[in-house]
Amino acid sequence: MSIVVLDNVKKSFGAVKVLHGVSFSVAKGQVMALIGASGSGKSTALRCIDRLEQIDSGRIEVCGHQVADPGLDLRKLRLDVGMVFQSYNLFPHLTIEQNIMLGPVSVKRIPRPEAKGIAAEVLAKVGLADKVTAYPEQLSGGQQQRAAIARSLAMQPKVMLFDEVTSALDPKLTGEVLRVIEELARTGMTMIMVTHEMNFARRIADKIVFMHEGKVHEQGGPEILTAPATPELRDFVSNEL
Amino acid sequence: MDTALNPNHIRFLLDGALWTLVLSLMAFVGGGLGGFAVAMGRIAPSRIIRIVVTGYVQLVQGTPLLVIMFVTYFGLPTLGFSISPMFAAGLSMTIYVSAYLGEIWRGAIESVPRAQWEAAECLAMSRAQRMFKVILPQAIRIATPPTVGFSVQIIKNTSLASVVGFVELTRAGQLVNNSIFEPFTIYLIVAGLYFCLCFPVSLLSRRLERTGSARARNLEALSA
Amino acid sequence: MILDFTPILARWQMLMDGAWLTIQLAVATTLTGFLLGTLCAVARRSQFRLAAAVAGTYVEAIRNTPFLVQIFLVYFGLSSLGLSLSAVTVAIIALTINVGAYTAEIMRAGFDSIHKGQWEAAETLGLSKVQQYWHVALRPAMERVYPSLSSQFILLMLASSVTSQISTEELTAAANFIQSATYRPFETYLVIALIYVALSLAMRVVFWAISMVIFPRRRRLGTNL
Numbered sequence: 001m002s003i004v005v006l007d008n009v010k011k012s013f014g015a016v017k018v019l020h021g022v023s024f025s026v027a028k029g030q031v032m033a034l035i036g037a038s039g040s041g042k043s044t045a046l047r048c049i050d051r052l053e054q055i056d057s058g059r060i061e062v063c064g065h066q067v068a069d070p071g072l073d074l075r076k077l078r079l080d081v082g083m084v085f086q087s088y089n090l091f092p093h094l095t096i097e098q099n100i101m102l103g104p105v106s107v108k109r110i111p112r113p114e115a116k117g118i119a120a121e122v123l124a125k126v127g128l129a130d131k132v133t134a135y136p137e138q139l140s141g142g143q144q145q146r147a148a149i150a151r152s153l154a155m156q157p158k159v160m161l162f163d164e165v166t167s168a169l170d171p172k173l174t175g176e177v178l179r180v181i182e183e184l185a186r187t188g189m190t191m192i193m194v195t196h197e198m199n200f201a202r203r204i205a206d207k208i209v210f211m212h213e214g215k216v217h218e219q220g221g222p223e224i225l226t227a228p229a230t231p232e233l234r235d236f237v238s239n240e241l
Numbered sequence: 242m243d244t245a246l247n248p249n250h251i252r253f254l255l256d257g258a259l260w261t262l263v264l265s266l267m268a269f270v271g272g273g274l275g276g277f278a279v280a281m282g283r284i285a286p287s288r289i290i291r292i293v294v295t296g297y298v299q300l301v302q303g304t305p306l307l308v309i310m311f312v313t314y315f316g317l318p319t320l321g322f323s324i325s326p327m328f329a330a331g332l333s334m335t336i337y338v339s340a341y342l343g344e345i346w347r348g349a350i351e352s353v354p355r356a357q358w359e360a361a362e363c364l365a366m367s368r369a370q371r372m373f374k375v376i377l378p379q380a381i382r383i384a385t386p387p388t389v390g391f392s393v394q395i396i397k398n399t400s401l402a403s404v405v406g407f408v409e410l411t412r413a414g415q416l417v418n419n420s421i422f423e424p425f426t427i428y429l430i431v432a433g434l435y436f437c438l439c440f441p442v443s444l445l446s447r448r449l450e451r452t453g454s455a456r457a458r459n460l461e462a463l464s465a
Numbered sequence: 466m467i468l469d470f471t472p473i474l475a476r477w478q479m480l481m482d483g484a485w486l487t488i489q490l491a492v493a494t495t496l497t498g499f500l501l502g503t504l505c506a507v508a509r510r511s512q513f514r515l516a517a518a519v520a521g522t523y524v525e526a527i528r529n530t531p532f533l534v535q536i537f538l539v540y541f542g543l544s545s546l547g548l549s550l551s552a553v554t555v556a557i558i559a560l561t562i563n564v565g566a567y568t569a570e571i572m573r574a575g576f577d578s579i580h581k582g583q584w585e586a587a588e589t590l591g592l593s594k595v596q597q598y599w600h601v602a603l604r605p606a607m608e609r610v611y612p613s614l615s616s617q618f619i620l621l622m623l624a625s626s627v628t629s630q631i632s633t634e635e636l637t638a639a640a641n642f643i644q645s646a647t648y649r650p651f652e653t654y655l656v657i658a659l660i661y662v663a664l665s666l667a668m669r670v671v672f673w674a675i676s677m678v679i680f681p682r683r684r685r686l687g688t689n690l
Contacts, residue, residue: 050589078591089586093604093680102600103590135681148586155590303662305626307637308654315644316651393529400531404630411533424541432530432538439529 002061003028003159003190004049009058011044018044020214021058026159026192026207031185033201034194036211037236042194045211046161049192050081063158075107082157086164088144090136090151096123097132100151108155115154122150126180142173146180153184160184162193198225198240210236246426250417254427257413258434264399264409267331269392272338279343280350286368294343301340307401309333314405330402330409338395345391349384350376386453390446393439400435410434472647473656483639484660486553490635491622491668494560498621499614501561502568507598509573520569527566533627535563540631556628556635564621571613575606608680615672619665626661636660 002025011019018041026032034042047053048060051067051074060067063080090099100119104110110118123129126146128139136144145165152160162181166174178200185191185204195201201208202222210218210233218224218233228234282294301309313336314329324332353376361371403412414431418424473480508520527535536559543550543558550558579602587597607614629638636657644653 052585052588074588075591075593078589081589083586083589085582085586087580087582089580089582091583091586091601091605093608103592106596106600107591151590299666300658300662303623303665304658305623305637305661307626307629308640308658308661311637311640311644312651312654312658316654319649319651397529397531400533401627403533411531414534414537424537425545428534428537428541432526432534435530435534436526440525443525443529 001028002026003030003063004192005059005061006045006049007059007061009045009048009060010056011041011048011053012056018214019048019055022211022214022216023058024209024216024219026190028190029188030206031191031204032193032207032209033205034192034209034211035196035198035201035236035240036217040211041214042211043163046163046192046194049159050083050161051077052083079107079155080158082152082155082160084145084148084152084160084162084165086167088136088141088148088168090144090148092136095133095135096128096139096147096150099136099147100154103151103155118154119150122153123147125153125183126150127176140173141169142176145169145173145177149177149180149184159190159192162191162195164194164196166195166197196240198237201225212236246417246421246423250421250427251430253417254410254413254430254434257408257410258438260408260413261396261399261410261435261438264327264330264334264402264407265392265396268334268338268395268399271331271335272342272395275335275339276342276346279339280346283343283347284350298340298344301336302344306333306337306398307404309336310401310405326402326405326407329405330399330407333405334395334399334402337398338391341391341394342388345387346380346384349380349387352383353379382453386446386449389442389449393442393446396439396442397435468652469649470652470656472649473643473653476643476647479639479643480636480657480660483634483636483657484664486633486635487622487625487664490553490556490560490625490628490633491618491664493557494564494621494625495618497557497561498564498568498618501565503572503603505565505569506572506576509569510576524566524569527563528570532559532563532624533630535559536627536631552628552631552633555631556625556633560621560625560628563624564617567617568614571610571617572606574613575610576602578609579606604679608676611672611676611680615669618672619668622664622668623661 004026006025007023009019009022010017022041022045024032034046036042044053048055049062049067051072054070055068058068062077065072065077065080067077090096091102094102097116097119100122101112101115104115104118105112119132120129123132126149128143128146128150131139131143131147136147139147145168149165165181166177169177174197178197181191181193182200182204193201193205202225205222208220208222208224209216210224210228210230212218212232218228218230220229224233225237228237279294279298282290283298285291285294310329310333313333314324314326317324317329357375357379358371361375366374399409400411402409403415406412408416410431414427418427421427505520505524508516509524511517536556539559539562540555543555576598583601583605584597587601592600625633625635626637629635629641632638640653640657644650647653
């Protein structure tokens with residue numbers, strides 16, 4: 001049963017065509033890695049899933065929501081979809097706990113004491129139980145990214161999107177973030193991640209989608225990374241490793 | 242008695258607008274000279290000069306222009322100086338403008354990269370040479386957009402000269418109103434005329450700011 | 466001519482009453498002006514063309530005309546509508562309209578400076594536009610433009626002197642009365658000039674203290690303004 005479906009999705013920014021008819025689907029509980037060179041459209045595809053960009057044509061269905069429908073209740077879509085960004089995007093004027101409680105309290109109308117409990121729970125999950133009262137700038141990049149993951153988790157989404165979440169981190173900090181994501185994958189969370197970490201993708205992804213020039217060029221299980229069928233993926237993999 | 246707005250009234254208002262411009266120009270020239278002195282004083286090597294000039298700026302920027310007008314127009318005659326409304330208005334505006342322009346220009350001078358001073362010093366230039374040949378030409382470019390922006394404040398604030406009886410645009414409006422008593426219509430016209438004087442200057446300052454910030458980025462890139 | 470301050474100091478109570486009204490005007494219109502200005506900044510940034518155009522026109526009209534003329538327009542405009550309001554009420558309305566336009570420009574710059582990622586993060590959490598402004602953008606935007614904001618509100622306090630022209634009995638009006646009673650204009654206006662300077666400095670301190678309360682990060686890091 002697919003929880004995310006993209007069907008012939010096209011998107012241009014002005015005169016620049018970014019997505020030339022992208023189709024893929026993700027089943028419930030699946031971990032999908034979206035890979036490709038920069039400019040291949042993978043981040044745009046991801047952003048379209050959460051309607052941060054509106055598509056020009058095609059169809060996107062996420063947890064039963066028709067994402068491209070202009071009349072869609074965006075709030076409902078976003079209750080089901082969590083997103084983590086490359087630049088963390090924590091709110092600098094709020095403590096880590098306040099960052100995490102904002103969504104549950106303001107959007108889901110969960111009472112504060114209960115939301116506090118949720119915050120403690122997700123912070124423990126990402127290994128930041130002691131950073132409740134810290135401000136984002138007091139944390140390392142890796143800790144900030146883990147807090148951002150916790151913020152997203154606190155909304156109890158059905159699907160989580162990760163947009164190059166380790167690209168701004170050095171290798172040591174990358175490791176701690178990847179461990180959190182891996183842990184999450186083990187709990188059965190449906191995830192789509194745009195990533196450059198090929199080893200990581202091979203280890204935890206159930207499905208790899210390789211994008212090239214705005215199209216899905218090759219897809220399959222993690223084995224396609226070791227035995228690519230197309231020369232483009234072969235080139236890409238050898239460059240990344 | 243004349244009870245309707247007629248072309249003579251309009252002509253009278255336009256004359257007033259002309260005097261608003263004259264007073265603005267006086268304020269800009271007088272305030273510009275004073276402002277230059279303030280800017281120099283604020284960065285002077287002498288501590289005493291710096292303190293005195295800083296005190297002057299604090300005093301003027303902490304006092305309403307209206308009160309400065311009253312001090313010069315009503316106050317100076319009691320000290321034995323006889324003074325015309327125009328002189329009082331011009332002097333008050335000069336005092337007011339010099340403090341604000343002085344601060345804008347000081348900021349511009351201080352934003353010229355430190356390395357430029359040092360480079361000029363290495364060329365064995367005197368302090369005056371460094372200031373006039375190296376620093377000021379660069380500072381002027383930085384200072385132009387905010388200076389033009391402040392000119393809008395100058396034009397608007399000349400309206401306060403009306404309270405000391407100088408017949409500029411606002412006072413002209415009051416006088417016309419005294420004869421026909423249509424205050425809302427008249428002040429609407431007066432406001433419209435001010436808008437015509439100020440808006441082009443506002444647009445210019447915004448355009449300069451846009452090109453200026455692009456140039457500032459280039460400058461930074463150069464000196465980096 | 467020898468300066469003589471005794472007749473002015475004898476009317477100290479009157480000056481204090483005037484200064485108190487000046488303070489009240491400044492506090493009231495700082496709040497109302499901030500509210501109006503922030504709403505206009507949001508309107509100018511909104512996708513609703515009409516709201517953006519109305520807010521833009523208001524801001525340009527106010528920023529390019531003198532406050533003295535604005536206050537006459539409000540004063541005579543309201544009375545021609547048959548509203549007879551007290552001078553203080555008219556003063557508050559006119560000052561609010563005036564400072565609202567300047568605040569709108571400052572806050573717009575503040576909101577514009579908020580990084581796109583912040584809005585997107587708020588968006589993906591499901592926050593509505595109003596919630597995004599309220600929870601995510603407002604405080605960082607204020608923090609960024611706080612020096613301009615506080616200067617603007619000090620200028621507002623100084624501008625309240627102009628309301629003496631519609632007989633609001635604030636500090637400048639008190640001085641006008643005292644100088645006509647004492648024939649000591651120079652001394653009178655010198656004294657109130659100093660009171661205004663003191664009020665400006667006091668406002669600076671108050672704004673600094675407020676920033677310490679509302680920007681906890683600043684308090685913690687000890688960053689000065």
